Amino acid sequence: MLQLQHITKTFNAGKATAVVAVDDVSVQLEAGSYTVIIGANGSGKSTLLNLIAGNTYADKGRILLRGREIHRLPDYQRSAWIARVFQNPLMGTAASLSILDNFRMAALRQSPKWMRIGVDAAFSDAVRDRIATLGMGLEHKLLQPMGTLSGGQRQALTLLMTVMAGLDVLLLDEPTAALDPRSAREVMEIADRIICENGLMALLVTHNVHEALRYGTRLIQMEGGKIKRNYDRQAKSALNHAEVVSWFDYY
Numbered sequence: 001m002l003q004l005q006h007i008t009k010t011f012n013a014g015k016a017t018a019v020v021a022v023d024d025v026s027v028q029l030e031a032g033s034y035t036v037i038i039g040a041n042g043s044g045k046s047t048l049l050n051l052i053a054g055n056t057y058a059d060k061g062r063i064l065l066r067g068r069e070i071h072r073l074p075d076y077q078r079s080a081w082i083a084r085v086f087q088n089p090l091m092g093t094a095a096s097l098s099i100l101d102n103f104r105m106a107a108l109r110q111s112p113k114w115m116r117i118g119v120d121a122a123f124s125d126a127v128r129d130r131i132a133t134l135g136m137g138l139e140h141k142l143l144q145p146m147g148t149l150s151g152g153q154r155q156a157l158t159l160l161m162t163v164m165a166g167l168d169v170l171l172l173d174e175p176t177a178a179l180d181p182r183s184a185r186e187v188m189e190i191a192d193r194i195i196c197e198n199g200l201m202a203l204l205v206t207h208n209v210h211e212a213l214r215y216g217t218r219l220i221q222m223e224g225g226k227i228k229r230n231y232d233r234q235a236k237s238a239l240n241h242a243e244v245v246s247w248f249d250y251y
């Protein structure tokens, strides 16, 4: 379980440009839950993910993962349990390195256990098998540089790489924003499968209302740094596109 308790983050505190990006947010997310976060630009979604990942620290409040306080830990320590996939498929992978070398680097970064057992032929076989499950034919291109792949292929591989080391929490920050509709759908379906198969807790930030309705077990709307709406699976399934769009209709 991931618990955020009275989390507040103010940027430029004490200055004329001060902005309360996240304002006294408390929420409890169960293991295996998949939460979609929507909200207008500047409503605090990315800051919330940054606070969970440890890319920024809260001014007030606590964050607990499986009962353990993590809010004072730096991001590199939290990365043992929490991983993040960004909107730009170029982030998180090395374009000039092969697919296999990218998986090697990710494995070594995420889990010292690979250091002990070595990233050997067995590792290559394991990577090939995992990549084959994507159904994109990339298992035959393990030595091809990552930079030669499409954005959708890179996002799909990034997702796989991210979960290889056994995580608790997957943070998806607009992972399909830079993709065409077909690739976006393909990557979202892959993400959904990976989340389910690995029993991960996931948080997805998206501006895409279709994605917000189709995926996830909880839907949260942020506004002005606060959680304005919080729908569980049942309430979420009763929502329709027009209703969610109307949440953004201030005029």
Ligand SMILES: Nc1ncnc2c1ncn2[C@@H]1O[C@H](COP(=O)(O)OP(=O)(O)OP(=O)(O)O)[C@@H](O)[C@H]1O
Pocket: 011, 012, 019, 020, 021, 039, 040, 041, 042, 043, 044, 045, 046, 047, 048
């Ligand atoms: N590093 C920072 N320094 C100053 N202000 C910041 C910083 N990061 C975010 N903010 C401000 O905090 C508020 C929330 O920003 P945040 O990026 O979390 O919103 P968001 O909901 O993710 O927006 P978007 O949908 O545009 O990505 C905004 O007013 C933003 O300008």
